[in-house]
Amino acid sequence: MKKTGTVICVVVICLVAGGCVYAAMPDAQNVKAVYENATVGCTVCHAEGNFKELNAYGKAYNEAGRSVDAVRAIEGADSDGDGSSNGDELNAGTNPGVAATE
Ligand SMILES: [Ca+2]
Numbered sequence: 723m724k725k726t727g728t729v730i731c732v733v734v735i736c737l738v739a740g741g742c743v744y745a746a747m748p749d750a751q752n753v754k755a756v757y758e759n760a761t762v763g764c765t766v767c768h769a770e771g772n773f774k775e776l777n778a779y780g781k782a783y784n785e786a787g788r789s790v791d792a793v794r795a796i797e798g799a800d801s802d803g804d805g806s807s808n809g810d811e812l813n814a815g816t817n818p819g820v821a822a823t824e
Contacts, residue, residue, distance in 0.1 A: 752790045756812075767783060801818055
């Protein structure tokens with residue numbers, strides 16, 4: 723019984739994580755088109771641990787139109803309010819949607 727629960731848990735985690743990656747692929751590619759060296763995972767746009775919720779960068783990107791032009795349009799903004807622009811953060815490999823990242 724315990725093994726069945728573990729298998730179900732692993733399948734659910736893979737579906738959730740894979741679903742995020744699959745659903746966000748065009749968005750990740752849009753960011754990579756502008757910031758080739760950016761580390762682009764789910765949490766660039768989504769809240770940590772709650773992929774149904776967008777963080778500040780994700781909301782700005784969404785409102786700007788979810789495109790390569792949207793990435794460029796918000797690169798000078800500081801969505802998470804940590805003093806570094808979204809573009810500088812993506813170049814540096816930090817998360818533009820979470821102020822606590824370095
Ligand atoms: Ca910032």
